[in-house]
Amino acid sequence: MDDAFDPLPILKVLAAHRVRFVVIGGYAAFLQHAPFLTNDVDITPDQSAANLERLSAALTELDARIRTQSDPEGLPFNHNAASLAGVRVWNLTTPHGDLDISFVPNGTTGYDDLAADATxxxxxxxxxxxxxxxxxxxxxxxxxxxxxxxxxxxxxxILAYRHAKNRA
Known part of the structure; x- marks a missing residue:
């Protein structure tokens, strides 16, 4: 939609709807002090029906649309808990930047796996x-x-430095 990336409104709306999720990917690495810029927020949500209903409400408030290369505004889509759960990955755009939803990111088993060690x-x-x-x-x-x-x-x-620092 807009080339400006502002993750805070996205996170605020998700939090206001009490969506249970873990931030993953490049933005999570940036929040862990990695020196890489990113232009989207990647999340892994809890897959319970109640949480996916809250996620659907948040996506509606965010005016989230399916991201495509041919249409910078994205394609509107109707969604609810069941339809969100029916797709493994959603690549969305919002007026605040891109939002990617991955239910089972590579190398993980999903939300519970990631939430166990999340900070x-x-x-x-x-x-x-x-x-x-x-x-x-x-x-x-x-x-x-x-x-x-x-x-x-x-x-x-960065991880090795942290481990060394914690042992010292």
Whole structure:
């Protein structure tokens, strides 16, 4: 929709609707102090029907649309808990930037797996769960995309530094 990426309104709406989710991917790595910029928010939501209904309401408020290369405004779509659960990955756009929903990211078994080691982060008063750096690395290794391979050495270095610092 708009080329401006502002994750805060997206996170605020998800939090206001009490959606249970873990932030994953590049934005999660950025929140873990990785020096890479990203232009979207990736999340893994809890797949319970009640949570997916809350997610559907949040997506409606966000005016989320299916992202396509041919239409920068995205394609409108109707959704509810069942339809959201019926697709493994949603690539969406909002007026605040892109939002990708992955129910079972590569190298993981989904929300419960990621939530187990996630940390809470508060961004301008909004508290969210952020995937652990180890889980981000695990998922990026499993995805094995060129863009993931480029950032993995730095992410591993940050994780090793943290482990060394915690042992000292």
């Amino acid at each position: 809470d982060a508060t961004i301008h008063g909004v508290t969210i769960q952020v995937a652990s750096l180890a889980d981000i690395i695990r998922s990026k290794q499993a995805a094995n995309r060129p863009k993931d391979q480029r950032v993995l050495p730095t992410l591993r270095e």
